[in-house]
Amino acid sequence: MLLSAFLVAWGAEAAQFLISQGLALALLAWLQTSPEFAVEAVIAWEAGKDPARAHLAIANLTGAIRLLLGLGWPLIYFVFAFSGRKDATQRLPSITLERQHAIEIIGLIPPLLYFLVIIAKQAFGWIDAVVLIALYAGYLAVLLRTPPHAAEALEDAPAVSRWAYRQRGWRRPLVIGGLFAVGGGLLYATAHPFLESMLAVAGLLGFSQFFLVQWVAPFLSEFPEFVSTVSWARRVTRAPMALMNLVSSNINQWTVLAAMIPLVYGYSHWRATGMWVDFRFDGPQRLELELTLLQTVLGMLLLFSMEFGWLDATILLVLWLAQFLVPHWREEVAVAYGIWIVVLVIGFAVGGKRLLAPRYFLETLRRR
Incomplete structure (x- = not known):
């Protein structure tokens, strides 16, 4: 699994010189989150046959999103900050994002807005799934407008990525594609036994089913992503790419992963009973979605200035730890997210913080 994580990461670093970095990261996010899709599909399928287990599908979705944002983003920052720090008295630096990264940041807005509709209905069906998939397709279409990185920046890439890009003619895309294919194949082959063995160990340790589904399963299924992004975060020039890898995965989760739930659930229920139904959720599940939505909105706003600093990372980590360690604090944490969003x-509004991401995004849209 470790080898698969490095192979797809090397492929992405080479691919950003052929296609836009955003598209390379979107492809990487698909490969990295494939175990997560498999887990969510199994949970939704079983819930379709037994609606009493529907809450587990929401638990896995919200846990996966909150884990990446609440633990993953801060982890990227602190690895970056302390890896490049030569003096203990030196001020912690910020991760400065590139203009093209505004696409990923603004790309979070459409699915978050649409989820307000889903939360208000306390249900979502195949039409909602189609809308979410269409929003993801629109996000990819905008990424197509961004150019590849200049080849001069290749010198900062790992040796394997440089070797893959320097292949001539048809061999270049073949080798880069091979890195993705071999890494993805290894990930597919190792993810299921790795996940099952770790869940078995967690079960022996006495963790509840809800805790396993919301936190343990997402952590294990996202393990390859943590490996590759932490590797990038150790290099100052690749820290923005590491952070955008996780943001791209968040967009994937809010759109395609979420869309899969009503489709698999409805089809499973139809196979079991002969009737297609929408996926419905109750008050506690609605709170889980609201908490996750507020956390993502906060994360997005923190990136609007195109920088991610120690205070931003600390806030996200502390609030995530609060809900993780003390689950009944969910409502209080949601209020804390809301207050910080207002701040x-x-x-x-008063000009104390620079609002750069929307401006850079509009510049990209105007590009021919």
């Missing part, structure tokens, strides 16, 4: 919005 950020006021900061943007």
